[in-house]
Amino acid sequence: MSPSILLILLLILAYVGFYAGKKRAVGCVEGKVKFLHSLPGFYGFYVSLWSVIPALLITLIWLIVEPVWMTQAVTAQLPEEMINLPPERLNLVLNDIRNVVNGSTLATQSDSVILDAASHYESLQSLSHWLMAIVTIGLSMACMWISCQRIHQHYRARNAVEKAVTGGMVICSTIAIFTTLGIVSSVAYESFLFFQSVPVFDFLFGLDWSPQTAMRSDQVGSSGAFGAIPLFTGTLLVSLIAMLVAVPIGLMSAIYLSEFAGPTFRATAKPTLEILAGIPTVVYGFFAALTVAPFIRETGEAMGLSVSSESALAAGLVMGVMIIPFVSSLSDDVINAVPQSLRDGAYALGATQAETIKQIIFPAALPGIVGSILLAVSRAIGETMILVMAAGLSANLTFNPFEAVTTVTVQIVTLLVGDQEFDSPKTLAAFALGLVLFVVTLMLNVFALYIVRKYREQYE
Amino acid sequence: MSYIRESVPSHSMKRQTLSNVLGMKKIDRESRETVGAITSSDTRISCRNVNVFYGEKQAINDLSLDIGNNEVISFIGPSGCGKSTFLRTLNRMNDTIPSCKVEGEIKIDDKDIYHRDMDVVPLRAQVGMVFQKPNPFPKSIYDNVAYGPRIHGLAVNKTELDEIVQNSLIKAGLWEEVKDRLDEPGTGLSGGQQQRLCIARTIAVNPEVILMDEPCSALDPIATAKIEQLIAELKERFTIVIVTHSMQQAARVSQRTAYFHMGHLIEVGDTNQIFTNPVHPLTEDYITGRFG
Numbered sequence: 001m002s003p004s005i006l007l008i009l010l011l012i013l014a015y016v017g018f019y020a021g022k023k024r025a026v027g028c029v030e031g032k033v034k035f036l037h038s039l040p041g042f043y044g045f046y047v048s049l050w051s052v053i054p055a056l057l058i059t060l061i062w063l064i065v066e067p068v069w070m071t072q073a074v075t076a077q078l079p080e081e082m083i084n085l086p087p088e089r090l091n092l093v094l095n096d097i098r099n100v101v102n103g104s105t106l107a108t109q110s111d112s113v114i115l116d117a118a119s120h121y122e123s124l125q126s127l128s129h130w131l132m133a134i135v136t137i138g139l140s141m142a143c144m145w146i147s148c149q150r151i152h153q154h155y156r157a158r159n160a161v162e163k164a165v166t167g168g169m170v171i172c173s174t175i176a177i178f179t180t181l182g183i184v185s186s187v188a189y190e191s192f193l194f195f196q197s198v199p200v201f202d203f204l205f206g207l208d209w210s211p212q213t214a215m216r217s218d219q220v221g222s223s224g225a226f227g228a229i230p231l232f233t234g235t236l237l238v239s240l241i242a243m244l245v246a247v248p249i250g251l252m253s254a255i256y257l258s259e260f261a262g263p264t265f266r267a268t269a270k271p272t273l274e275i276l277a278g279i280p281t282v283v284y285g286f287f288a289a290l291t292v293a294p295f296i297r298e299t300g301e302a303m304g305l306s307v308s309s310e311s312a313l314a315a316g317l318v319m320g321v322m323i324i325p326f327v328s329s330l331s332d333d334v335i336n337a338v339p340q341s342l343r344d345g346a347y348a349l350g351a352t353q354a355e356t357i358k359q360i361i362f363p364a365a366l367p368g369i370v371g372s373i374l375l376a377v378s379r380a381i382g383e384t385m386i387l388v389m390a391a392g393l394s395a396n397l398t399f400n401p402f403e404a405v406t407t408v409t410v411q412i413v414t415l416l417v418g419d420q421e422f423d424s425p426k427t428l429a430a431f432a433l434g435l436v437l438f439v440v441t442l443m444l445n446v447f448a449l450y451i452v453r454k455y456r457e458q459y460e
Numbered sequence: 461m462s463y464i465r466e467s468v469p470s471h472s473m474k475r476q477t478l479s480n481v482l483g484m485k486k487i488d489r490e491s492r493e494t495v496g497a498i499t500s501s502d503t504r505i506s507c508r509n510v511n512v513f514y515g516e517k518q519a520i521n522d523l524s525l526d527i528g529n530n531e532v533i534s535f536i537g538p539s540g541c542g543k544s545t546f547l548r549t550l551n552r553m554n555d556t557i558p559s560c561k562v563e564g565e566i567k568i569d570d571k572d573i574y575h576r577d578m579d580v581v582p583l584r585a586q587v588g589m590v591f592q593k594p595n596p597f598p599k600s601i602y603d604n605v606a607y608g609p610r611i612h613g614l615a616v617n618k619t620e621l622d623e624i625v626q627n628s629l630i631k632a633g634l635w636e637e638v639k640d641r642l643d644e645p646g647t648g649l650s651g652g653q654q655q656r657l658c659i660a661r662t663i664a665v666n667p668e669v670i671l672m673d674e675p676c677s678a679l680d681p682i683a684t685a686k687i688e689q690l691i692a693e694l695k696e697r698f699t700i701v702i703v704t705h706s707m708q709q710a711a712r713v714s715q716r717t718a719y720f721h722m723g724h725l726i727e728v729g730d731t732n733q734i735f736t737n738p739v740h741p742l743t744e745d746y747i748t749g750r751f752g
Contacts, residue, residue, distance in 0.1 A: 262558070341595035345658070348553060349608040349665055350585035359607070364598050 003063065006133050010055055010140060014048040017144045021047030021151060028153050038158035046157040049164050050147035055140035062132045070128065074121050079113060097121055187438060190431035197425045198226045203432060205229060209395035209406075211415060211426050226429050228436070230395040234405035238316045238391060239380040241401060245320025246376055250327025251369065257328070258335040259357055270332065277325040281385040288318035288390035300402060310392035313401040319386050326376040334368030335361060367451050374448035378441040384409040408433050489741040492521070492721075496729035496739065500528030500716075504699050505550060505669065510564035512545055512554070519545045521723045523564075527669075532691060532700045534710035534731070537720035538746065543703045546720070547671050550701065551587035552580050568669070585612055588667035592674040594654035596646035596661075601638050604646040604657055605629060608665035624664055632660035633690050652683025659690065663698070670694065672702040676709065688713050707747065711735050719743045 025043035029035040036043075071094060075083060082093060093114070100118035151157070195203070206227015253273065257266050293314035300307030307313075338361050346356040362369075392404025393414060415430040422428075487495060505527040512520035520542045527533055535543035545554070552573060554560040566573050573583055585608070596604050605625045608614075615621035625642075629635040634656045638649070646657050655675060662670055672691075676684040691700060691713045704710050710717050711731060718728040719742070727734065727743040738744040 339595070341591060341593055342597060344553065344556070344589075344591060345595040345597065345661075346607075347556060348551065348584055348589035348591070349611070349661065350581045350583075351607075351611050352581055355611050359611075360597055 002129065003059065003132075006059065006136060009133075009137060010052055010059075013055075013137070013140050013144065014052045017048035017051035017147075018044035020144065020148055021045075021157075024148050024151050025155075025157070028151065035153060037154050037156050038161075042157040042161050043151055043155070045161045047144055047147045047151070049161065051140045051144035053164075054143050055136045058139055059132065059136050062128075062135075066125075066128050066132075070121060070124050073124055074117055077120055078117060082113070101125070184438070187431050187435050190428055191435045193423075194425060194428035194432045198429070198432075202226065203228055203429075204436075207397055209411070211411070211429055224425055226425065228408070228433065230397040231406060231408045231411055231433065232436075233397060233399065234312070234391070234395070235381055235407040235409075237312050237399055237401065237405055238319065238387060238407055239377060241313060241316025242320040242323060242380045242383075243373070243377060245317055246323045246327050246380075247373055249320075250324045250372075250376075251331055253324070254328045254331035254335060254369075255357060255362075258332050259353070259361070270329070273328055274325050276322065277329070279322070281322065281383065282389075284318050284322050285385045285387075285389035288314050288386050292318055293390050296402075305402060307402040308392070308404045310390055310404045311402050312391055312405045315387050315391035316401065318390065319380055319383055322383070322386065323376045323379055326379055327372050330372030330375065331365070331369045334365045334372065337368070338364045367454065371448045371452035374444050374451070378444040378448075381444075382409060382437065382441055384413060388413055408437050412437075487740050491740070492724040492726070494524065494725045495727040495743075496733075498525050498725075498728055500526040500531070502529040503527070504529045504569065506565075506567045506570075508565045510546070510549065510562065510566060512542070512549055512563075513561045514557070515559040519723055520549070523725045525718065525725060525728060527699060527701060528716075530695060530697070530699055531716060532695045532702065532714040533716040533718060534714035535701070535703045535718050535720060536705075536707060536710050536746070537726075539705075540722075541720040542723040543718075543720045544673050547673055547701060547703050548589075550669070550671055551584050551589055553584075553589060555580060585665045586667055587669040587671060588662035588665060589671040590655070590658050590662055590673065590675045593678050594651055594658050596649070596654050596657050598645065598647055600643045601646045601649070601657060602642040605660050605664050608661060612665055614665065628660040628664035631663055631694070632656045633686060633693075634660055650683070652679050652686060655679060655683065655687060656690065659687075659694075663694070667698065669699045669701065672700065674703050674705060677705060684709070707735070719746060721746075 022040045022044035024047075025036055025038075025040050026033060033040055074097065075090070075094070078093070082090070085093065096114050097117045098121070100114060101121050203226050206225065207229050208225040208227045209230045210225045212224060253269075257270055257273075261269065289310070293309055293311060296311060296314050296317075297307045297309050342360055342364060343356055346360045351360070387407050387410045391407060391410065393406050393410065394404050395406050395411075396403050398405065412430045412433050415427055415433075420427045503526045507526070508524045510520055510523045511518065523546060535547065537543050548554045549562050549566060550568075550573075554562065562574055568583075568587065572578065597607060599607070602625055605628050606621055609621060609624050615624055626635065626639075629638065634653060637653060638644075638657075646654065649657060655678075659670075659675075676687050679687065688709060691702065694700060702710075702714065714731050716728065717731045717734040719726045719734065719738075719740070721742050727738060727740045729739075734743065735747060738747050744750075
């Protein structure tokens with residue numbers, strides 16, 4: 001019996017359990033529901049939770065343990081010379097067997113040993129699944145019966161159900177935390193491997209980035225240089241250009257929208273501005289590469305400047321446009337959150353609208369505005385697609401916006417695209433860069449939240 | 461006089477006048493014509509036939525009233541009767557509400573404040589306002605008081621500004637409590653102190669009229685008593701218009717009282733007379749607690 005059918009059976013059992021629990025609870029008090037401790041539905045939920053959760057846990061554990069156990073059993077049945085193969089070759093053989101079982105390889109193409117092993121595997125698997133089904137359903141029914149027996153007039157089913165629901169919510173809320181921890185630990189582990197071949201200092205402060213390494217021992221050149229400073233400056237340069245575009249425009253539009261614009265204009269302009277945030281970055285990318293970059297190059301040439309066809313300026317400008325809504329929308333919300341009473345107070349003293357905005361509203365909204373800008377910065381630093389398409393790939397150590405630069409994110413993409421060995425410094429460098437990126441954006445986010453929190457209560 | 465009910469034979473005019481003096485109810489309950497003296501001997505603000513609209517809805521109907529120099533006049537009436545709306549027309553604070561439209565004539569010192577050429581900035585410096593909920597700026601106590609003088613350029617140097625701030629705080633009765641912590645945020649003060657800070661902020665720009673929109677409704681009785689005492693001192697220098705929900709407060713602080721009902725000014729007169737001997741039946745209902 002396949003696990004999916006088992007799951008459906010469990011759900012049916014849960015449904016049955018619900019009515020069994022409810023019926024028993026109502027039966028306990030001969031239909032006088034008001035004498036029950038909890039509403040009848042809670043007794044139903046109580047029984048159905050008991051009939052599903054332990055059974056599901058057992059299924060989960062079974063499905064985790066099963067492949068390990070089966071691999072061992074199948075390996076033990078293989079001929080002597082195959083068992084003695086080196087581990088990675090043995091893995092290949094086992095893969096072949098699994099492929100035959102799943103039907104992804106034609107059985108006729110494989111040799112008889114593999115076919116024998118495959119049929120052995122298949123029979124073991126079906127046995128295991130039948131066993132699992134019997135155990136699970138048996139457990140489910142047993143739990144249902146026991147929990148039904150525990151129901152009596154004063155049984156606190158509501159408290160038990162509430163406890164279970166609370167537990168479920170705790171699990172949901174910690175999933176994000178555990179995912180973050182998982183990502184951090186995997187990136188940190190790979191970075192650790194990288195730093196065993198390249199010293200941390202050379203990586204963080206080296207001025208030369210050329211990550212090509214020899215794949216075979218007979219290749220010449222390409223010894224690899226992993227100094228990340230050109231990438232950091234590239235990232236910094238592009239983010240700076242983007243912020244120079246996004247902060248003034250975003251802030252001004254936020255102030256206009258919240259303080260000057262009429263309700264009709266605001267109702268149209270704000271969603272339109274937010275559409276900018278919804279455009280896929282890939283679209284921004286080819287807009288930057290095919291429209292903005294040539295325009296900048298031609299304008300620059302007309303003025304006698306030498307501009308490369310992929311430039312930090314083109315990528316930065318387009319990225320700036322992309323993050324305008326982050327600044328404007330958040331700042332607009334923050335400015336709107338400044339109480340009307342403060343505006344009234346200033347107007348009643350004879351302040352003009354400009355004075356009120358500059359001296360009262362802006363300072364009161366400043367923490368939120370700073371927060372929105374920092375969030376936009378971390379977005380800019382993490383942005384990839386526009387830069388891949390429009391900023392170039394050459395790791396120039398320059399602050400000239402007309403030259404092509406490359407950034408941390410772009411290098412991560414280029415290091416990991418294509419056929420790669422996953423144990424060379426070249427690919428591992430991507431993880432180290434990712435770690436740096438993660439740490440920087442994390443610090444920016446924490447700092448932004450700190451600022452927002454610290455000053456938030458000032459006008460409340 | 462057309463609204464006076466003909467309950468006595470028309471030939472005995474003397475008796476009718478007498479009954480009016482004795483406060484016998486001669487006025488039709490449905491009458492919306494203002495009872496009492498709307499004029500003042502030493503007029504500072506003069507309002508004639510004022511109508512205020514919020515979009516289609518009329519909030520003030522044909523209101524005429526004079527407010528005298530250095531007098532404390534209180535506006536009372538049930539919620540939504542238009543007293544706050546009328547108060548806010550006196551320094552054009554209603555301009556901040558886009559749907560609000562004001563008709564009629566409001567003159568302060570014989571200048572029409574709704575005239576095209578009128579600049580609201582000096583007007584609001586001349587007619588200050590204190591709000592229902594204390595609204596100190598999220599700045600230091602000093603900067604709160606210094607804000608008005610700064611934007612109007614009332615002080616040439618730091619010493620003068622210090623002096624204005626100190627005097628305003630003294631007049632607002634807050635100096636002794638805050639003199640050692642002028643650079644702490646104004647929002648950290650207690651509710652009553654915040655309201656006195658707002659009053660200090662208002663008098664720092666040296667206005668002629670102070671409008672107070674239920675200044676004590678968010679305060680406890682002790683803080684309320686302090687504000688009322690302050691109003692008694694301030695009336696020496698300023699004309700004060702106060703909107704209040706507390707009739708006791710109106711009776712304690714004001715010389716004249718105006719009763720509003722559903723956008724109409726029903727009755728205005730000497731505070732003593734309004735509270736002891738109201739003429740209009742609606743006023744009497746409100747004063748005696750039968751309505752509102």
